[in-house]
Amino acid sequence: MATLQTYIFSQEQHSHLIPYIAALHASCITVDHMVGPFLPPLTNEKLLPWWRGRIAEVNQGTRVIVLLLPETAPSKKPPGPDLRGLAMLKLSETETGSFRGYIDAVLVNQKYRRQGGAKALVSALEYEAAKRGRTLLLVDTETDSVAEEAFRKFGYVEIGKVPHFSRVLSNDKKGETFFYKDLLPSA
Numbered sequence: 001m002a003t004l005q006t007y008i009f010s011q012e013q014h015s016h017l018i019p020y021i022a023a024l025h026a027s028c029i030t031v032d033h034m035v036g037p038f039l040p041p042l043t044n045e046k047l048l049p050w051w052r053g054r055i056a057e058v059n060q061g062t063r064v065i066v067l068l069l070p071e072t073a074p075s076k077k078p079p080g081p082d083l084r085g086l087a088m089l090k091l092s093e094t095e096t097g098s099f100r101g102y103i104d105a106v107l108v109n110q111k112y113r114r115q116g117g118a119k120a121l122v123s124a125l126e127y128e129a130a131k132r133g134r135t136l137l138l139v140d141t142e143t144d145s146v147a148e149e150a151f152r153k154f155g156y157v158e159i160g161k162v163p164h165f166s167r168v169l170s171n172d173k174k175g176e177t178f179f180y181k182d183l184l185p186s187a
Contacts, residue, residue, distance in 0.1 A: 004084060004117060005072075006124035009058055009065035013077060017067070018055065020080035022047040028107050035142050035166040035174055036105075054088065064089040064132075066124040068108065068117050084112045087121035089129055089137075101125075101134035106147065118147075122154050126183060135183045142166070143175035156181045 007014070026042045028034040038046055057063035068085035069078045085108035092100040103125055108117045129137055141147040143161055152158070156179035165176035 003071045004068055004112075004115075004120065005070070006120050007067045007069055007078075008124075008128065009055070009067055009086075011055065011059060014067060015055070016077060017080055017083055018048065018051050019044075020083045021086060022051050024083060024086065024107050024109060025051070025105075027110065031110065033168070034107075035168060035176075039167065039169055057090070062091050062093055064091070064125065064128045066121050066128065068112075068121055084109050085117045085121055087118075087125050089125045089134075091129075091132060091134060099134060100136045100138065101129040101132075103137060103139040106150075118150055119154065122151075126181075130183050137181045137183065138179070139181075140176050140178045143177045148177050151179050154181075 022044065025036065026047060029036045029038060029042060030040050037050065054063060054065065058065055066087045066089075067078075067083065068087075069082050070084075072078050072082075086105070087103065087107070088105040090102045090104050092098060092102070103122070106118050106121055108121070126137065129135075137156075139151055139156060141151060143163075159178040159180055161175055161177045163175040164173035166174050168174055
């Protein structure tokens with residue numbers, strides 16, 4: 001099995017992966033019933049423009065996307081089917097929040113779960129956040145989800161829960177749990 005590595009999304013190296021990124025996102029929503037920005041049915045007309053918007057934010061310097069891929073030669077573009085996961089960090093654009101970042105997605109392909117991929121992605125985001133002077137990270141997850149437990153294990157502190165936060169396909173609503181992590185070492 002190939003060694004998995006995290007890579008910072010770059011337009012030049014990874015733009016060909018956008019359809020695979022959208023497919024991973026769609027799978028997490030439709031198969032795992034993850035609460036995301038969209039409800040099924042999902043189409044390329046919904047997903048591809050949304051992901052192109054996230055890539056535009058990367059190019060503007062307001063977002064970081066980390067990809068989980070098998071280790072490749074530096075000059076080689078990874079094949080799309082090799083995408084194992086991704087995570088995104090939105091950087092606060094306010095002067096008063098210039099030290100904050102918001103993790104707004106951690107997606108891992110079902111075939112590659114429980115192998116440390118989510119931990120590697122979050123660790124890479126934390127590293128990239130710190131490099132950019134972001135010392136406080138925020139994240140929210142669906143209440144009672146695998147992600148909620150994972151962020152606790154990753155050292156995130158629960159702020160609280162909001163019931164009936166997100167709409168789901170059955171027209172019901174699910175609760176959301178909010179966390180933070182201070183990346184500055186305690187004095």
